[in-house]
Amino acid sequence: MNRVSDVLVVGAGPIGLETAAVLSAEGHDVQVVDAGPLGATISRTFPPHTRFFTSPERLALFGLAIAPLAQEKLTGEEYLAYLRQYVATHELKVDTFTEVVAGTVGPVRLVGLTASGLHRTYEARTLVLATGGTDRPRRLGVPGEDLPHVRSHLGDPHRYAGRRVLIVGGRNSAVESALRCYRVGAQVHLCHRRAAVHERVKFWLRPEVQSLLDEGAIVGHLPREVVEITREHVVLSGGERLEVDDIVLQIGYEQDGELFDMFGVPRAGGRGAPVIDPVTMRVSDDVYVVGTATAGTQDRFEIFIENSHDHPQRVAAALAGRPAPSPRRARPIPEV
DSSP, X not given: OEEEOSEEEEOOSHHHHHHHHHHHHTTOXXXXXXXSSTTHHHHHHSOTTOBOSSOHHHHOBTTBOOOOTTOSOOBHHHHHHHHHHHXXXXXXXXXXXXXXXXXXXXXXXXXXXXXTSOEEEEEESEEEEOOOSOOEEOOOXXXXXXXXXXXXXXXXXXXXXXXXXXXXXXXXXXXXXXXXXXXXXXXXXXXXXSSSSOTTSOTTTHHHHHHHHHHTSSEEETTOOEEEEOSXXXXXXXXXXXXXXXXXXXXXXXXXXXXXXXXXXXXXXXXXXXXXXXXXXXXXXXXXXXXXXXXXXXXXXXXXXXXXXXXXXXXXXXXXXXXXXXXXXXXXXXXX
């Protein structure tokens, strides 16, 4: 089964979908493909009911405003609903749960493997990679990390009710996970390599988790690091041993550069960021990269949804042969 289009966008996250909508509005026939669902990074990495740092208007995509009923920051679930609405409103062609397993450029041709095992061929003149930067969880690199009670995604907090849970990490996801587990009745331990949770934890969460740590309601192991995991216990630096039922690693994510390598996109620097023309987002005549994928693996996030909205417009200008739009005046992001 073949899919033939003018432009093929790999990645059905916010900027991939926005790119498809912008290019469709300019008359291009656009196909989107993703190895997971719409907004996979949000659905996979956000603990339930997590709210964005960012205000709704900064998350809104081309051609569709966000009008939250409560006029508050959106949860991940609310933004996923917005993405579904966005696809329907712009009548975008999106194939989800289709993993790119082979591909070439000049012209663009790739093979996708669907969830049912079907191989599907895609052909296009232009390829846009909007694959994000959180493809796989970081690893601790300690013995026992692959045991079955060790997870990198929190999932439904209800599963931890009445259980002893160790959350590893000190940033937003770790704090969110610790609070979610505490509220369903888990006995929560929080291990972080620094003496306190990170100063950039959301301002409405940091005092709450700090209070619970001070009370001992959440047991803090700071600064400590996990040095070994067994079926019976976890060994922390300094020799402390904890008996826990579940371990949830919330230590961040890395970008997988396999698709960049597949399509000949050069990468540079410690982040492995793709080498692109920042004016046009172009790698070559056939290939562009947009969104958070342009930053490689980010330790301190600098490229977000909200400061990538001009990427689709830059690709559109390049394809039309007109000058790239002037950068929009950056709006300050006070939360970060």
